Amino acid sequence: MPQKPILHRDDPMAEPLVGNIKVTREDWLNVAMDVLISDGVEQVKVLALAERMGVSRSSFYWYFKSRQDLLDALLKTWEQTNTAGLVGQAGTSAETITAAVLNVWRCSANPELFNTALDFAVRDWARRSGPVRTVLDQSDARRVEALTQMFQRYDFPEVEAVARAKALYYMQLGYDMAGLNESGSYRLGMTPEYLKVFTGQEPQPRELEEFAEYSGRFWDV
Structure with a gap:
């Protein structure tokens, strides 16, 4: 069975998004950050993230130009947080x-x-x-x-x-x-x-x- 999407939502009681869904840029960033923390930067891959969320990887390109663009955004998020x-x-x-x-x-x-x-x-x-x-x-x-x-x-x-x-x-x-x-x-x-x-x-x-x-x-x- 496909893995259920692991998304960070403001409402923790909300039902997880499944099926033909749209995810936000923040969703991509949050899941990429989870993978960066747990598995390292080498595992931050577009296809793997898409499978983790249960969505097509084509939606990634609505928000990011490339994997490097995502990595740059992760680094910026780190700076803006820590x-x-x-x-x-x-x-x-x-x-x-x-x-x-x-x-x-x-x-x-x-x-x-x-x-x-x-x-x-x-x-x-x-x-x-x-x-x-x-x-x-x-x-x-x-x-x-x-x-x-x-x-x-x-x-x-x-x-x-x-x-x-x-x-x-x-x-x-x-x-x-x-x-x-x-x-x-x-x-x-x-x-x-x-x-x-x-x-x-x-x-x-x-x-x-x-x-x-x-x-x-x-x-x-």
């Missing part, structure tokens, strides 16, 4: 540096701000593609610069701000990549200590409470 999400959080107003870092750590909790699995998939893709590596390097630089500016807003000297920004950013990447089997409760319990390591300052109780309330919407606590 890079924009982290940069935006780093620029969010906060009274203290500890509150500012907690704003950034919302990216670890909320996949709509930062899709960790997608970030890893793009990094794997970059190992096979020079142009993608260039885009990744540029995005990493934007993220580190945003974090550096965040520390500088709280009067950290330039060199120290760069060092703290890089430590914070690359630690978080490594932390997520390690796939540690830690509960949300454990991570929240460690948060005050992590903040002291990355900022040198004690967080305020109300900052921790706000972060716990926010992350509790996404973590099993």
Whole structure:
């Protein structure tokens, strides 16, 4: 039997689309992203995606000129989600540096701000593609610069701000990549200590409470 289409719809209770259907550009992107994350860029193929959704591949060309056009759109989506999400959080107003870092750590909790699995998939893709590596390097630089500016807003000297920004950013990447089997409760319990390591300052109780309330919407606590 043909595989049922796997589409991302706004209404999770809606019936899946079957039969002679039309799919949107967003559907193609969403399913391509699923495959990129689960199987790697080599498996993002037009015919395979069409079969996965139960549609003719001819509909693909209503939205994309080529497979490369789709891949370019995936990379743009990644930038608009992950890079924009982290940069935006780093620029969010906060009274203290500890509150500012907690704003950034919302990216670890909320996949709509930062899709960790997608970030890893793009990094794997970059190992096979020079142009993608260039885009990744540029995005990493934007993220580190945003974090550096965040520390500088709280009067950290330039060199120290760069060092703290890089430590914070690359630690978080490594932390997520390690796939540690830690509960949300454990991570929240460690948060005050992590903040002291990355900022040198004690967080305020109300900052921790706000972060716990926010992350509790996404973590099993």
